[in-house]
Amino acid sequence: MAARRCSFSTVFLILLSFSVVNVAHSQETTPINANNVAAAHNSGKDTEGAAAAEETEARRAALHKEGASARGAGAAPLAPQAKDDFQEELVIRPLHSGDIYASFHFRTLWESDFMTRNKVSHYRLFPKSLGQVISKFSVRELHISFTQGYWRTMQWGQPYQPSPPGAELWVWFQDSVTDVDGAWKELTNALSGIFCASLNFIDSTNTVQPSASFKPLGVVNVTDHRFLRYATLPREIVCTENLTPWKKLLPCGSKAGLAVLLKSEKLFHSSFHSQAVHIRPTCQDQECKTPSWELRQTLNVVFDMYTSAQGKREWSLFKMFSRTLTEACPLASSSKIYVDVISNAEGEQIEVSPATPLLSQNVVLGDRRTFSVYDLTQQVTFGTLRSLNLLIRWKSNEGDMLRPLLHAERYVAGYGLHTGEIHTLMFNNHPYRSFPVLLLEMVPWYLRLYIHTLTVTSKAKDNKPSYIHYQPSKDRLRPHLLEMLIQLPPNSVTEVTVQFERALLKWTEYPADASHGFYVGSSVISSLVPSVVAMNTNITEERPLFSNFFPCREESSYFVRVYTEPLLVNLPTPDFSMPYNVICLTCTVVAVGYGSLYNLLTRSFQVEEPSQGLAKRIANVIRKMRGVPPL
Secondary structure: OHHHHHHHHHHHHHHHHHHHHHHHHHHHHHHHHHHHHHHHHHHHHOHHHHHHHHHHHHHHHHHHHHHHHHHHHOOOOOOOOOOEEEEEEEEEEEOOOOOEEEEEEEEEEEOOOOOOOOOOOOOOOOOHHHHHHHHHHOEEEEEEEEEEOOOOHHHHOOOOOOOOOEEEEEEEEOOOOOOHHHHHHHHHHHHHHHHOOOHHHOOHHHEEOOOOOOOOOOOOOOOOHHHEEEEEEOOOOOOHHHHHHHHHOOOOOOOOHHHHHOOHHHHOOOOEEEEEEEEEEEEOOOOOOOEEEEEEEEEEEEEOHHHHOOOOOEEEHHHHHOOOEOOOOOOOOEEEEEEEOEOOOOOOEEEEEOOOOOEEEEEEOOEEEEEEEEEOOOHHHHOOOOOEOOEEEEOOOOOOOOOOOEEEEEEEEOOOOOEEEEEEEEEEOOOOOOEEEEEEEEEOOOEEEEEEEEEEEEOOEEOOOOEEEEEOOEOOOEOEEEEEEEEEOOOEEEEEEEEEEEOOOOHHHOOOOHHHOEEEOOOEEEEEEEOOOOOOOOOOOOOOHHHOOOOOOOOOEEEEEEEOOOEEEOOOOOOOHHHHHHHHHHHHHHHHHHHHHHHHHHOOOOOOOOOOOHHHHHHHHHHHHHOOOOO
16 A cells, blocks of 8 residues: 555656646747737737848747756856967978077957957867966967077077076066956966966066067957066076977867977987967958957977987988878868078079979078978878878088177176176167167166176277166165166167166075076167168068067067077175085084983993902802802
8 A cells, every 4th residue: 555655645746747848848939929919919000120120030039949848958158259360380490500490370360359248169270278367367469488598690690489498487468457466466367377487486576567668469459557567587498398299279289280399308319399389369451350369379499400410411301300200180171381592692492302393582591492292181282192291301501600680698707606697789780870779677686786887889889779768676676777878880780788786685585596696687678770671560471480479560670589598696695505514513512412411311330349359250150060159
């Protein structure tokens, strides 16, 4: 009976649930039927109203159906799909010294607006980790680079993407951010986790707000420098743990396309290695009706002729990267390799095999260059072996290299550990044109600058800067910031000198290797250098990625940013061996004194009988043997 009552209750519950579902369904469909009736009633009175009602009903039904299917599939709320595009390029430039320069460029364009409050939930090609960071911290532009080595401008010429040794980060925030310093601190911690770097060591002591340098590279020209932050870590070491997360940001990772060449064993066995990430808003058309976000990942590497090529002026993809190319990235709309076939000022040609009929002339860094182009999206590029291994040979070792028009150097002068002097040299190699440069110096607080000793000389004459912005440092709070606009005469060397005094740090502020010294970040020099040929000012025209990073607004000049060497300065360092000696001496005294006292307090004493003589002991032994009691 109990089982029968249980079965009856189960059947009753099932019937009750079906009735509830039917009532809910009828309530859900009732408004649609009412709208249909209303539309039919209005159709008898007004034909246009009926058409509008039918169109509205059709849209509502379509959205209802699409929403139901999306909910069934567990998809995100309905939103128009944003268009995105991915391109990849590799530029190979043989250097006059026999070394070879390879520059990777990966660009992801996404028609999305992070500046609005609408949250973006669907990511296809754009990495979600960076998208969430941009949206959370209201970032307008973000530029970060990790560099190992120093770019030798006089031997290699100007790079496509300049960067200083160590780590560099500069960010433009949106004007809606109220606490910029707080957002900057949280952003550095987030980026430190994304790129496995020491960016969490960025604080107020190595962060500045430039007033004239580092203008936005995107479409929004913000002039309020309160929303700009710039910081460097010149001692940051770049290694495989930084390269791995950088490759994971690519749509194809390192599984296909040009990224398969990024083998860490070969990249870090080079003279120079730099990887960077740039995020900025761009325009798709001239009127900027279609804004989009651009993520550009660049990797520059210089292979030494003697360590990688065994002293031969002959290179190949396999010799550089230990791999060859077999396919393009399936998600890339464009995948190309450019090889610069001009090596010196006389136009000496570079022999490349297999040969390609595609040649391209582009204006790069104020000069017209000729490139051999290999399109990886065409199967004919890989040949019958379905593998591409470019072979590059120099036809001649003669000729002079094209000298860069702008070059800079920096060093520390003086003796002792009390005072010193910083010298910055800027070279204008143009034979008859002068041009202005913007110099930025960021000096740590423990080098106390004597700003009254600042001198600028060109050709043994004083060169008065037209603009000077100086922000003094505060001990343990912020560094020195010095910005100057200086006119460089033609074919001249301009020297900027300033004296400083070394501060004595607290003993807890010294690093573990205090005798190694303290690093001072590179100076930054920005300028519009005169161009040999007319530059292209159309920002929407289709051009190679390596030639359109910096916006060009004048046909007669192009933008160049130059970094000097970082400085290594010795500070007054205490003898850290003295605490060790004191500890050892103290421990010895304590051990000897306390040990003796402890033995006296804890040892038990017993009275011993005086020892017997030798004759008596022998007599007792004899008496014992005879069974006679001892004496």
